[in-house]
Amino acid sequence: MINTLYLPELREMLSANNADGLRDFCEAIHPSRAAEFMAGLSASESWQVIQHGVMEDRVDIFSFFGKDKQYEILENEPLASVAAMVAELAPDDRVDLLQELDDDRLAELLKLLPVEERRDFQRLSQYPEGTAGAVMTTEIAKLSESLTIREALNEIGRQSETYETIYYLYIVDSEDHLRGLVSARQLLAGMKQPETLLHEVMETNLVSVDVLDDQEDVAKQVAKMNLLAIPVVDNQHKLLGIITHDDVIDVVQEEATEDAHRIGAVDPLDESYLRTSVFTLTWKRGIWLAILFFFALLTAIAIREYETEIEKWVWLALFIPLIISSGGNSGSQSATLIITALSRGHISLSDWLRVVFRELVMGLLLGAGLAAMGLAASIFFVPPSETFISASLFVVPLTLLLVVLCGTLTGSILPLLFEKLGWDPAMMSTPFVAGIVDILGILIYFKVATIFIA
Amino acid sequence: MINTLYLPELREMLSANNADGLRDFCEAIHPSRAAEFMAGLSASESWQVIQHGVMEDRVDIFSFFGKDKQYEILENEPLASVAAMVAELAPDDRVDLLQELDDDRLAELLKLLPVEERRDFQRLSQYPEGTAGAVMTTEIAKLSESLTIREALNEIGRQSETYETIYYLYIVDSEDHLRGLVSARQLLAGMKQPETLLHEVMETNLVSVDVLDDQEDVAKQVAKMNLLAIPVVDNQHKLLGIITHDDVIDVVQEEATEDAHRIGAVDPLDESYLRTSVFTLTWKRGIWLAILFFFALLTAIAIREYETEIEKWVWLALFIPLIISSGGNSGSQSATLIITALSRGHISLSDWLRVVFRELVMGLLLGAGLAAMGLAASIFFVPPSETFISASLFVVPLTLLLVVLCGTLTGSILPLLFEKLGWDPAMMSTPFVAGIVDILGILIYFKVATIFIA
Numbered sequence: 001m002i003n004t005l006y007l008p009e010l011r012e013m014l015s016a017n018n019a020d021g022l023r024d025f026c027e028a029i030h031p032s033r034a035a036e037f038m039a040g041l042s043a044s045e046s047w048q049v050i051q052h053g054v055m056e057d058r059v060d061i062f063s064f065f066g067k068d069k070q071y072e073i074l075e076n077e078p079l080a081s082v083a084a085m086v087a088e089l090a091p092d093d094r095v096d097l098l099q100e101l102d103d104d105r106l107a108e109l110l111k112l113l114p115v116e117e118r119r120d121f122q123r124l125s126q127y128p129e130g131t132a133g134a135v136m137t138t139e140i141a142k143l144s145e146s147l148t149i150r151e152a153l154n155e156i157g158r159q160s161e162t163y164e165t166i167y168y169l170y171i172v173d174s175e176d177h178l179r180g181l182v183s184a185r186q187l188l189a190g191m192k193q194p195e196t197l198l199h200e201v202m203e204t205n206l207v208s209v210d211v212l213d214d215q216e217d218v219a220k221q222v223a224k225m226n227l228l229a230i231p232v233v234d235n236q237h238k239l240l241g242i243i244t245h246d247d248v249i250d251v252v253q254e255e256a257t258e259d260a261h262r263i264g265a266v267d268p269l270d271e272s273y274l275r276t277s278v279f280t281l282t283w284k285r286g287i288w289l290a291i292l293f294f295f296a297l298l299t300a301i302a303i304r305e306y307e308t309e310i311e312k313w314v315w316l317a318l319f320i321p322l323i324i325s326s327g328g329n330s331g332s333q334s335a336t337l338i339i340t341a342l343s344r345g346h347i348s349l350s351d352w353l354r355v356v357f358r359e360l361v362m363g364l365l366l367g368a369g370l371a372a373m374g375l376a377a378s379i380f381f382v383p384p385s386e387t388f389i390s391a392s393l394f395v396v397p398l399t400l401l402l403v404v405l406c407g408t409l410t411g412s413i414l415p416l417l418f419e420k421l422g423w424d425p426a427m428m429s430t431p432f433v434a435g436i437v438d439i440l441g442i443l444i445y446f447k448v449a450t451i452f453i454a
Numbered sequence: 455m456i457n458t459l460y461l462p463e464l465r466e467m468l469s470a471n472n473a474d475g476l477r478d479f480c481e482a483i484h485p486s487r488a489a490e491f492m493a494g495l496s497a498s499e500s501w502q503v504i505q506h507g508v509m510e511d512r513v514d515i516f517s518f519f520g521k522d523k524q525y526e527i528l529e530n531e532p533l534a535s536v537a538a539m540v541a542e543l544a545p546d547d548r549v550d551l552l553q554e555l556d557d558d559r560l561a562e563l564l565k566l567l568p569v570e571e572r573r574d575f576q577r578l579s580q581y582p583e584g585t586a587g588a589v590m591t592t593e594i595a596k597l598s599e600s601l602t603i604r605e606a607l608n609e610i611g612r613q614s615e616t617y618e619t620i621y622y623l624y625i626v627d628s629e630d631h632l633r634g635l636v637s638a639r640q641l642l643a644g645m646k647q648p649e650t651l652l653h654e655v656m657e658t659n660l661v662s663v664d665v666l667d668d669q670e671d672v673a674k675q676v677a678k679m680n681l682l683a684i685p686v687v688d689n690q691h692k693l694l695g696i697i698t699h700d701d702v703i704d705v706v707q708e709e710a711t712e713d714a715h716r717i718g719a720v721d722p723l724d725e726s727y728l729r730t731s732v733f734t735l736t737w738k739r740g741i742w743l744a745i746l747f748f749f750a751l752l753t754a755i756a757i758r759e760y761e762t763e764i765e766k767w768v769w770l771a772l773f774i775p776l777i778i779s780s781g782g783n784s785g786s787q788s789a790t791l792i793i794t795a796l797s798r799g800h801i802s803l804s805d806w807l808r809v810v811f812r813e814l815v816m817g818l819l820l821g822a823g824l825a826a827m828g829l830a831a832s833i834f835f836v837p838p839s840e841t842f843i844s845a846s847l848f849v850v851p852l853t854l855l856l857v858v859l860c861g862t863l864t865g866s867i868l869p870l871l872f873e874k875l876g877w878d879p880a881m882m883s884t885p886f887v888a889g890i891v892d893i894l895g896i897l898i899y900f901k902v903a904t905i906f907i908a
Contacts, residue, residue, distance in 0.1 A: 226700040245699040246680040256710035264790025272800035299775040317771040321753040336718025346726035
């Protein structure tokens with residue numbers, strides 16, 4: 001939602017070139033709020049506003065702009081002032097942003113960056129998307145294990161502005177091998193013995209991740225252990241960077257969205273909905289729709305086998321959508337429950353028997369409930385002129401019971417099977433489950449029908 | 455997945471009553487790992503193991519056990535030792551756990567808690583589930599604004615073990631009104647002027663939330679602003695507690711799961727899948743299945759209007775599942791995309807025209823693609839003996855185009871409409887969208903059929 005509270009004032013200050021007012025605005029308001037208030041301004045207007053703030057406020061506010069606005073600024077505003085700001089961004093955010101620029105603009109921008117930031121970009125951008133390396137930050141507090149607590153406190157007091165977090169301090173040897181960790185909390189508590197060596201107080205039993213680990217696994221680990229940050233090392237255990245709690249929240253949100261997209265049969269998007277072109281989106285949806293189309297064609301083949309039955313008892317056709325949607329919906333429910341429980345760690349493969357048994361019981365209960373409603377519907381819809389009236393009344397209820405049971409079992413077993421095979425259970429998207437249950441539903445329906453009324 | 459690496463050793467140490475070995479185990483391994491290694495042990499065995507650790511390790515490891523194991527321990531192990539540990543848990547976790555106990559056991563346990571923890575429980579448990587009050591922690595570092603930096607550092611050094619986080623220090627007046635915030639980073643950087651008053655360095659422009667605010671809104675705010683913690687105040691701006699980054703990750707995961715469940719047409723669960731009884735689950739699924747059943751009944755009514763057409767052209771029945779599933783799937787895709795984009799803040803209501811236009815274009819492209827496949831299928835399935843052969847070939851393709859278009863528009867407009875009305879867009883679950891598109895699909899199908907071949 002666009003917050004229009006400050007818009008008129010901002011526009012007025014811009015047109016009056018009221019430098020003091022704009023600097024105050026950049027300084028006094030929390031950067032995320034300031035960015036929100038500017039949501040109604042164009043990228044170029046927003047850029048003009050933050051030019052009046054000091055560099056620190058400028059960077060803070062910019063990092064809360066929407067991605068679209070950030071790219072527009074990077075692409076179009078004067079190169080020198082853009083580069084000055086880009087140099088101050090957090091390294092991981094910088095990589096994310098710059099990688100989206102077109103190649104020419106990127107090359108020009110990189111030329112204007114200080115050499116350290118340029119190297120940093122080149123190093124970070126070599127890690128594939130989705131790995132720990134691609135989300136880590138390199139601005140970390142590294143301390144030598146031979147320092148005392150007093151020296152460490154002084155060092156941090158001096159440097160605290162340049163680190164992304166000072167709450168965990170990483171202890172390395174002369175070759176940057178990760179040796180241990182001291183928390184700011186420990187340092188503060190240790191002020192009573194300021195001459196103690198870090199070496200003596202540091203935690204050595206720490207969890208680190210490899211730079212090529214999957215970001216989702218890393219996020220799960222940080223979330224599970226309630227860490228503020230996790231160190232990222234290479235295969236020689238050299239400390240390369242850290243991943244902090246706010247990056248973890250981003251990853252958790254990103255992965256939840258990916259799962260939701262897979263469950264909804266859309267190939268996960270690399271960017272947000274509005275930034276993804278209509279053609280990319282069409283493709284990411286189209287492949288799944290096409291696959292599901294072929295599944296649905298199988299139902300047509302199944303129904304064709306029973307054309308003579310339909311000709312005789314046309315009322316059978318009335319219930320086709322009802323039966324396949326009941327099976328599909330109960331299958332989708334099971335798949336959603338199992339996929340989310342797996343991804344949250346609430347169930348594991350070893351629970352499979354218990355899960356399947358529960359789904360069996362639920363299938364019977366839900367199926368019985370729908371069967372009762374189906375019986376009522378049959379009394380209403382099945383023509384009383386039928387010769388086998390009493391038997392045909394039970395075709396739809398019995399089918400519903402079997403189809404719902406089939407849905408809960410398919411919807412639970414398939415995601416578990418995918419997990420077992422090491423594939424992403426969310427790939428077993430609910431429309432996919434529904435597609436399979438559709439075919440089974442049609443086969444069950446006509447089988448039951450021919451047995452009962454033929 | 456159950457990690458069985460240490461299981462035999464643990465069992466052996468337990469049966470040999472090897473106190474040293476078990477204490478080492480509790481001490482040397484990260485508590486989350488230790489809890490993992492114990493996943494294969496029963497609740498009672500796990501409790502025996504951690505009894506050998508010091509209280510701090512005991513609490514840490516216990517808090518990483520699965521909910522089931524935690525409850526089993528709380529219900530069944532000796533009251534006195536359980537109470538001693540419960541007294542040491544973080545206040546917010548304590549409330550979550552104790553609220554699940556049966557009333558008698560809870561009353562007995564509360565009697566054994568120190569008076570402060572008991573009051574704390576009673577205060578926290580009064581806030582409704584899902585509010586900031588229910589997830590906040592009350593163990594916070596509160597400092598008076600009249601302290602100097604030196605005094606503040608000493609105070610924290612002394613107290614650091616009792617606080618949940620020392621990285622943000624909250625400054626209050628004599629009546630606990632929240633006045634400002636000093637970060638540990640600022641304190642460390644300020645050690646050069648140790649006599650400065652906190653009052654002079656504190657940040658006064660801070661974001662707080664009301665104790666009755668929705669936890670989802672709070673989580674979004676913390677995630678957006680990259681905060682480590684956010685203060686929780688009452689309506690007089692008195693500081694009651696804080697919500698920390700790890701609680702936020704929990705809330706983000708919980709809310710993503712809730713959204714996924716709503717999208718999958720399951721009423722969100724209050725507890726994890728395995729802890730929810732089969733009957734509760736059946737109910738939470740059953741109400742939605744019943745609602746969707748009535749939607750599907752409408753398709754039966756629609757089809758009945760065309761019974762004579764089906765009798766004449768039985769092949770029309772073959773394509774019923776294909777058509778409704780194509781419409782349903784494209785509608786589900788749109789709904790999933792729009793719901794996740796809304797909840798991530800990637801689109802807002804003001805984008806509605808752009809969103810609908812994009813979905814219109816995608817509907818036309820995807821519809822055209824499926825229509826081409828539908829034409830091929832028609833050549834194969836539509837009997838060549840038909841009199842109006844050339845026209846009837848186009849019934850299915852044209853229907854598919856219209857139905858897919860109808861799906862993308864319904865799937866995008868309904869969630870936007872729900873958002874506009876202030877309802878949860880995820881309520882517009884994809885099966886619900888599919889249900890609506892099913893009916894429209896049937897109506898379109900037979901309308902097109904009667905126009906083309908009648």
